[in-house]
Amino acid sequence: MNKLAKILILGLAALMIFSGCSNASKNSAANGENQEVMRFSVTLPTYGVDNPNSLVGKEWHKRMEAYMGKKVKIEYNYIPSSEYDEKVKLMIASDDLTDFFVTPLFYDTSEMAGQGQLLELAQYKDLMPNYMNYISKVKNGMKRVTNAGGEMYTFMETSTPRFPEDRGMLIQNVSSYRYDVFKANHIGIPETLDEFYEAAKSLKKLYPGKYPVATKWNSLRSLFSANHIKDEIFWNGEKYVYGVLEEGFKDALQFANKLYAEKLLDPEYTIDTDDTLKRKALNGDNLMWLTQWFTTPAEYTRTAGDGKIFAVSLYPDNPKYGKAWQEVVNGNTPDLGWAAFGLSSKVKNPEELIKFIDYQYSDEMIRLITWGIEGTTYTIGENGIPTFVDSLKNAKDPWLEGDKYGMRASRNHNPGLQMVNDARAFVDFAATDYTVFNGKYEEVPIEKSQFLTSLPMPENEYVPSWLSEPSIQLTGDENQRISEIMNPVKTFVTEEQAKFVAGKSSFDDWQAFIDKVQQMGAIDEALKIYNDAAQRVTAN
Numbered sequence: 001m002n003k004l005a006k007i008l009i010l011g012l013a014a015l016m017i018f019s020g021c022s023n024a025s026k027n028s029a030a031n032g033e034n035q036e037v038m039r040f041s042v043t044l045p046t047y048g049v050d051n052p053n054s055l056v057g058k059e060w061h062k063r064m065e066a067y068m069g070k071k072v073k074i075e076y077n078y079i080p081s082s083e084y085d086e087k088v089k090l091m092i093a094s095d096d097l098t099d100f101f102v103t104p105l106f107y108d109t110s111e112m113a114g115q116g117q118l119l120e121l122a123q124y125k126d127l128m129p130n131y132m133n134y135i136s137k138v139k140n141g142m143k144r145v146t147n148a149g150g151e152m153y154t155f156m157e158t159s160t161p162r163f164p165e166d167r168g169m170l171i172q173n174v175s176s177y178r179y180d181v182f183k184a185n186h187i188g189i190p191e192t193l194d195e196f197y198e199a200a201k202s203l204k205k206l207y208p209g210k211y212p213v214a215t216k217w218n219s220l221r222s223l224f225s226a227n228h229i230k231d232e233i234f235w236n237g238e239k240y241v242y243g244v245l246e247e248g249f250k251d252a253l254q255f256a257n258k259l260y261a262e263k264l265l266d267p268e269y270t271i272d273t274d275d276t277l278k279r280k281a282l283n284g285d286n287l288m289w290l291t292q293w294f295t296t297p298a299e300y301t302r303t304a305g306d307g308k309i310f311a312v313s314l315y316p317d318n319p320k321y322g323k324a325w326q327e328v329v330n331g332n333t334p335d336l337g338w339a340a341f342g343l344s345s346k347v348k349n350p351e352e353l354i355k356f357i358d359y360q361y362s363d364e365m366i367r368l369i370t371w372g373i374e375g376t377t378y379t380i381g382e383n384g385i386p387t388f389v390d391s392l393k394n395a396k397d398p399w400l401e402g403d404k405y406g407m408r409a410s411r412n413h414n415p416g417l418q419m420v421n422d423a424r425a426f427v428d429f430a431a432t433d434y435t436v437f438n439g440k441y442e443e444v445p446i447e448k449s450q451f452l453t454s455l456p457m458p459e460n461e462y463v464p465s466w467l468s469e470p471s472i473q474l475t476g477d478e479n480q481r482i483s484e485i486m487n488p489v490k491t492f493v494t495e496e497q498a499k500f501v502a503g504k505s506s507f508d509d510w511q512a513f514i515d516k517v518q519q520m521g522a523i524d525e526a527l528k529i530y531n532d533a534a535q536r537v538t539a540n
């Protein structure tokens with residue numbers, strides 16, 4: 001082979017190699033292999049469903065990629081909801097956080113901020129137009145999401161109105177009763193604590209091997225509400241006080257101790273989980289609940305499907321203090337929900353991730369997350385407001401049917417980053433509840449109860465003082481000091497509370513307990529911090 005032929009062959013081979021590489025590169029790009037990809041990790045609670053692969057979950061991901069203009073790869077760290085708070089606290093303690101996470105419920109993030117674990121968000125306000133627009137509609141919105149220095153360390157869950165501004169009381173915790181058992185034995189649904197006690201004694205006689213009384217979240221909150229207190233620092237209508245030091249706290253524990261001593265209160269109330277409570281309810285081991293989540297009893301009823309009726313009612317009154325305060329939340333104006341969401345300070349792409357998060361608060365994503373897909377799960381009514389399709393609303397169990405699609409309004413799903421919802425969907429989609437208000441039994445969604453929807457707001461005798469507390473802003477140092485004072489006190493009080501209820505501590509030693517609480521921490525200093533902050537709000 002002459003020299004020219006060799007050159008031609010080598011040139012042709014090089015051309016083929018280049019052409020092949022070029023085509024391979026084009027094919028890889030077409031397959032998204034070489035496209036820029038947005039990657040981040042999240043930690044979220046789960047109720048045992050596959051949110052990312054539900055119909056709505058997939059649509060959410062598709063739309064977010066279109067909005068960001070690139071592929072989005074999310075590493076999900078799902079934790080069962082019953083274990084979530086404790087496991088995330090361990091992640092915080094070990095500084096092993098994902099890029100995005102839901103904070104433990106009602107968790108004070110000021111220490112995290114002080115330690116530099118959280119990304120400060122106010123510096124990126126220009127990148128979050130949707131979130132800032134929503135906050136502008138919330139009463140004292142900016143004060144509630146920033147500290148006294150104007151710093152913002154968490155995004156907040158939305159809480160859009162369900163009712164008109166002037167009426168309709170939204171309660172999300174209730175007391176609950178086995179209505180069929182009460183009716184069969186001619187026992188009235190209790191309206192006072194004395195009636196609650198007498199009902200429990202009657203049931204004990206009928207079912208001597210059972211513990212009639214249980215409570216959700218290991219909580220005695222209904223007894224505290226009956227006595228117009230909380231077991232923490234709270235606004236009493238005039239100033240911040242520490243509920244443990246109030247007479248109503250002792251009264252609540254004495255009532256619980258009476259239930260415990262007479263084997264009316266399930267001794268496992270301090271360790272019961274949602275699963276054990278459900279099992280006991282369906283087995284008939286418990287028959288009345290001091291506290292329940294407002295939709296859970298109806299879920300029990302539908303699950304049982306055998307004539308058991310779990311009805312909800314208001315917390316019973318303690319006439320010594322008047323009408324029991326109920327766990328009222330604002331369902332009448334745009335507000336903030338309970339959940340808070342943090343970004344690790346170590347996140348590698350803060351601007352991009354904040355843009356992604358901000359879009360969750362857009363009208364498009366709020367509707368998608370909550371209502372699902374137009375034409376499939378909802379249609380637009382003549383008033384321009386979405387309404388779920390009849391096949392969902394008329395289903396025997398709308399929530400179970402809705403779980404096939406995975407939108408937020410169904411029972412178990414919370415697609416996306418769990419930040420947003422349109423509360424009107426919960427009312428439109430509401431399944432039947434079993435309610436007893438003012439002695440009247442009804443089978444009606446609790447949010448459509450004539451009794452609750454007709455109550456004036458915010459002025460009625462069930463509304464607790466803390467619903468109107470001032471929107472105080474604490475400095476980082478103030479938050480830190482309160483944590484230093486109150487954290488050990490809370491731990492001690494929780495332990496001693498259980499001892500008083502179980503009779504392991506005597507009420508004859510109550511004053512010694514109070515003295516120990518006051519000696520453990522500078523309670524007066526903590527209260528002064530809160531009340532000084534309230535005065536700053538008043539002055540402004």
